[in-house]
Amino acid sequence: MFFCKHKAIIFSFFLMLTLTVPNLAQTKNADASPGQRLDVLRQKIDSMRRSLSGAISAFKEDKADKAKKGDKAALETPLGRLKSLEKDTSGLSSQVANLRGKVDRGEKYEISDIEQLEIAVGEVQKRVDDTIFETAKDRAAPVSNVGKPRELKKNKKFLGIFGGGGNKEYEELIGTVTPGRDRELFIVATREVRKNNYDVGRLLFQTIITTYPDSPYLPMSKLAVADSFYLEGATSSLIQAAASYQDWLTFFPTHPLADRVLLKIAECEMRQIGLPDRDATHARRAEQRLRALLQQYPNTALRKDAEQRLSESQDNLGLHNLYVANYYYRLAVDQKKGGLKGAQSRYRENLDKYPNFSFNDENLYKLAITYQIEEETDEAAKYFQRLVRDYPNSDYVDKAKEQLQAMGAAIPPPNPERLKALPPEKKSFITNFKNEFFGIYPLTIDKDGVLMTNDFDTSKFELIDQIIANQGDITASQIPKALTTVISNNKP
Numbered sequence: 001m002f003f004c005k006h007k008a009i010i011f012s013f014f015l016m017l018t019l020t021v022p023n024l025a026q027t028k029n030a031d032a033s034p035g036q037r038l039d040v041l042r043q044k045i046d047s048m049r050r051s052l053s054g055a056i057s058a059f060k061e062d063k064a065d066k067a068k069k070g071d072k073a074a075l076e077t078p079l080g081r082l083k084s085l086e087k088d089t090s091g092l093s094s095q096v097a098n099l100r101g102k103v104d105r106g107e108k109y110e111i112s113d114i115e116q117l118e119i120a121v122g123e124v125q126k127r128v129d130d131t132i133f134e135t136a137k138d139r140a141a142p143v144s145n146v147g148k149p150r151e152l153k154k155n156k157k158f159l160g161i162f163g164g165g166g167n168k169e170y171e172e173l174i175g176t177v178t179p180g181r182d183r184e185l186f187i188v189a190t191r192e193v194r195k196n197n198y199d200v201g202r203l204l205f206q207t208i209i210t211t212y213p214d215s216p217y218l219p220m221s222k223l224a225v226a227d228s229f230y231l232e233g234a235t236s237s238l239i240q241a242a243a244s245y246q247d248w249l250t251f252f253p254t255h256p257l258a259d260r261v262l263l264k265i266a267e268c269e270m271r272q273i274g275l276p277d278r279d280a281t282h283a284r285r286a287e288q289r290l291r292a293l294l295q296q297y298p299n300t301a302l303r304k305d306a307e308q309r310l311s312e313s314q315d316n317l318g319l320h321n322l323y324v325a326n327y328y329y330r331l332a333v334d335q336k337k338g339g340l341k342g343a344q345s346r347y348r349e350n351l352d353k354y355p356n357f358s359f360n361d362e363n364l365y366k367l368a369i370t371y372q373i374e375e376e377t378d379e380a381a382k383y384f385q386r387l388v389r390d391y392p393n394s395d396y397v398d399k400a401k402e403q404l405q406a407m408g409a410a411i412p413p414p415n416p417e418r419l420k421a422l423p424p425e426k427k428s429f430i431t432n433f434k435n436e437f438f439g440i441y442p443l444t445i446d447k448d449g450v451l452m453t454n455d456f457d458t459s460k461f462e463l464i465d466q467i468i469a470n471q472g473d474i475t476a477s478q479i480p481k482a483l484t485t486v487i488s489n490n491k492p
Contacts (some may be wrong), residue, residue, distance in 0.1 A: 039236035058175030216472030227449030276319035318357035
């Protein structure tokens, strides 16, 4: 198993990067909207508060402890440290809520306030993780009760997640440290994520990460946390999914699942891509991740899927450039107001960066026209000839031939390899209207996670089921040679 062979290295690396991860996460969120950044902070704080609440529930506070609440010595006890952090997270939660209120009401605020909050949350997150790990021995049960039925006490509300009528099953699971509990946590967390109880599942997976550092389930728990955000699917969740997948990939770049994780990072960006006339940031990020996947894992079984997604992302970027170029083109050609250089630079960028762009025939024709206007006939003829040769079925071919005849330039024969290359299929009015109205750009995206499917089917055996059967990891030979989370349609 990958984890067992590299255990010492992984944990050394894990400790070394602990201090840097909050800053990395902050950088990744910098391009999100203020509201999205605050939503991410709120989710992180809620997760910390639930982890602390579960850890605190393992301690029994007697009257003497209550009387010493203000004593300095009491604050240094495991229970005191946890309660102090609980107070700190409550304060951060109030600050995030106040700032979110200003954003929603359109009141004045400073971006630096959000940045300072992100730094503060990152610092408190590290203190919480360290404290939960350091107090694990104080919460340890002397006798393991794993596999034995537990008495489920009624509870009004489980850690702020459920309403009334729940029980303390999960508080006991995350509060008490017991040998073998990591496997039970992993199984129950998987069950909760499959029931769409994402917060609960993440909390249980996170308990393995912070409380059982020697657990063979730790790497897959980190990956399952990322999956839970991806399956949840909200914009703030996708931001955290991308950061969590990237975090996992930093720790385990040679794991057999690494190529799937990198593809999932790209799909986190693709799910946020809008129409080509909108901001192209997510499309650029998706393209970068897909290029990295093809370069870093040239023999991946996902090559065909990655290439298709790369082509679609580049089409979105190409259209973004084309719309800008056409604006300058109309300004120069139709309105005689200049702008030729702006149009030319965008058209050339498309031809250089995106050679498979679906609308490069339009690029070539209009680029040639701009050179005609500038009386650079050789350059114009070069692009007209390229259009006739490489896009024989284009709607612009006849116009290009007319221009070449007028210029006295040769008309090249079509490239035999391009004879079957058809122009993009024109979408119906209804489809175009729907896409414009909802801001949808059609893309091929797999909404399943790396380990778990989006629509759980009890008859299917998924990667995460194989991990449970393997006691914490998975081998390369057990991973499907296609983009699927399902190993078989019948559970063994």
